[in-house]
Amino acid sequence: MKCAIEVLAESGYSGASLAEIARRAGISKSVVLYYFSGKDDLLSSVVFDVYGRAGQAIAEALSHETSPGEKIAAYVRTNLHFLEEHAAEIRAVVEIVSNARGADGTHSFVPQGEDPVLAHLEELLREGQGSGDFREFDAHYLAIIIRSAIDTASGRLVVDPSFYLGAYTRELLSVVELATGTHRTEDSS
Amino acid sequence: MKCAIEVLAESGYSGASLAEIARRAGISKSVVLYYFSGKDDLLSSVVFDVYGRAGQAIAEALSHETSPGEKIAAYVRTNLHFLEEHAAEIRAVVEIVSNARGADGTHSFVPQGEDPVLAHLEELLREGQGSGDFREFDAHYLAIIIRSAIDTASGRLVVDPSFYLGAYTRELLSVVELATGTHRTEDSS
Amino acid sequence: MKCAIEVLAESGYSGASLAEIARRAGISKSVVLYYFSGKDDLLSSVVFDVYGRAGQAIAEALSHETSPGEKIAAYVRTNLHFLEEHAAEIRAVVEIVSNARGADGTHSFVPQGEDPVLAHLEELLREGQGSGDFREFDAHYLAIIIRSAIDTASGRLVVDPSFYLGAYTRELLSVVELATGTHRTEDSS
């Protein structure tokens, strides 16, 4: 799986053939299929493994925060921090999620209706609105905007050598603060 | 090219084989290769064609605006409006840009250093800062955030039937306004 | 298809890989798949082609006969005569029919319920019974016996160099005559 992640991150979805993955791992293609029932299984495993660890890290971080503003900030910070330390893994997952398709041609990993990841962020936003910490906005669409800013980062890391994740995190935090209106609330307190 | 765009939008990069494209166009594979020197040429043509028309639409829209705040707003509005009317084309370009790779394994259409599209938006932001209309922020990173919000929309249109581009545009405009600080400037005037 | 038949007849079902068939035809595997949509299609085509021609030959021969006894005799004679002139083709069809299986594991070409080939022979037998030419017997089971004697011949031709089809035909005709009781009818005339 580690080698699969590397190849996916470096060579993209189409470049991640079993042959290439096996070559990188110094084993034969057959070994990969000995441990995974097929390529789909391998890719699924990568996705769920990374998703699982990322989700855990985020949940852990959020558990330390109480105010909605701090929760959102922790959410963004943890996401980008996880990305910093697991850049290739996130890159690999993005490649898989955006390219893997089933026999019917539909995306295999993109939820068609309700997206749990998005729904989670959306709820954090709504909580802030409920408590009066946040201004009025459409939580669904703002969640999409914030997620897109998070998801784009892994790509930037690859193509933009000058992309500094620390500064990006700071800028995004400030945008989120302004967008949610957290700032004003603190002012009025 | 029209059929290539349709197939790319519906079936993704891997599903867009010459055979499939030709089948949809009701012609033979050979015809495609008669008009384009190869698959790469076909994809390039699609990218440049769409990019060209999108760029033209944006340039035209910006020429009507004068203040930095209005320019940025027009930029966002025109981008999303173009997407609304050319959803498949944008989707196709995204598929190509994020997947096409040269023989060396590097992305074919993602500029490695300076990204002209990003640089353009970045400059609009800097102009607003220069004129005092915008607050202090890192123009490069904010540009990335805004672009990501724009680019994610084409994907949402595909998987999320409830995604309403009009509301999304409104929300994004409001975020951009807050993020650039355009609002406050107007307040103080 | 001719080469596929040859390989099937000589090397059996498992030996009849696309590679081997293509090698024998002096072409590349791809060419086979250019003319047939897949291996299944190739095998189907062989089966239906041979079946069609055999069925036509039999129908033609039966049309010249009137009495039930002569019809059955013509049926047997034509079947074995067709086999004599198209030994490899029959051998190939037998290999396919008895080995080809669908994804669910069931035979692809063996009719699960009503077997039209068997039903045809069965009806010939029943006609003879209806007209009083034949004795009492179970038409279904006798049809199975006669067909098995016909079908076994192609295998014999392969493994038994001393197998002489002319003599076999004569013996089988005599058995069929005795089994149907055609003989007695002639006695009573």
Next chain:
Amino acid sequence: MKCAIEVLAESGYSGASLAEIARRAGISKSVVLYYFSGKDDLLSSVVFDVYGRAGQAIAEALSHETSPGEKIAAYVRTNLHFLEEHAAEIRAVVEIVSNARGADGTHSFVPQGEDPVLAHLEELLREGQGSGDFREFDAHYLAIIIRSAIDTASGRLVVDPSFYLGAYTRELLSVVELATGTHRTEDSS
């Protein structure tokens, strides 16, 4: 071996991989190769085991009969009776015998020249002719006809749910009686 027989009978020769056989037996592939030197050895063992027991049953049954007509009848009856009680085993053997081939491409289990099974039946027929019980016929070819009628039964059991072995046995016995002419002899006595 029991599981190998089941798989062969249900899934056919191509479906009978070591993996599948081991899976059904609830053991690992390695165990199979620990007890048998290879797949060929496993299949050989199945063939000889079943052949041995079938031959024994037949020999035992024949030893109770004296007249040629009764011997032939017992031969047919015992063959089909054994099939009834060991359908899967016979089916498995048929699959192996008709498909297994050596490296040179020739059948592994089909005797190229003299077939002992056929020769045995042939001799029974000749004995009947020698004693004057049977009419004149070509013993070799009649033996082939009778064997084919016996061998086809295992296949019928699989594809034809309405195939009733008892009735088939009765019909075949009657055909054999007529074909050998046993009946007339008894009449004239």
Next chain:
DNA sequence: GATGAATGAGGCTTCATTCAT
């Protein structure tokens, strides 16, 4: 006695491309 790990050969199929017409 039993097994998990690993492998290389081979199977079917898809694909972008070349060539002659």
Next chain:
DNA sequence: AATGAATGAAGCCTCATTCAT
């Protein structure tokens, strides 16, 4: 201008077998 024929590389996967434990 258009196309059918042909190809070789590559992709995923199955299989019988070997080896060390």
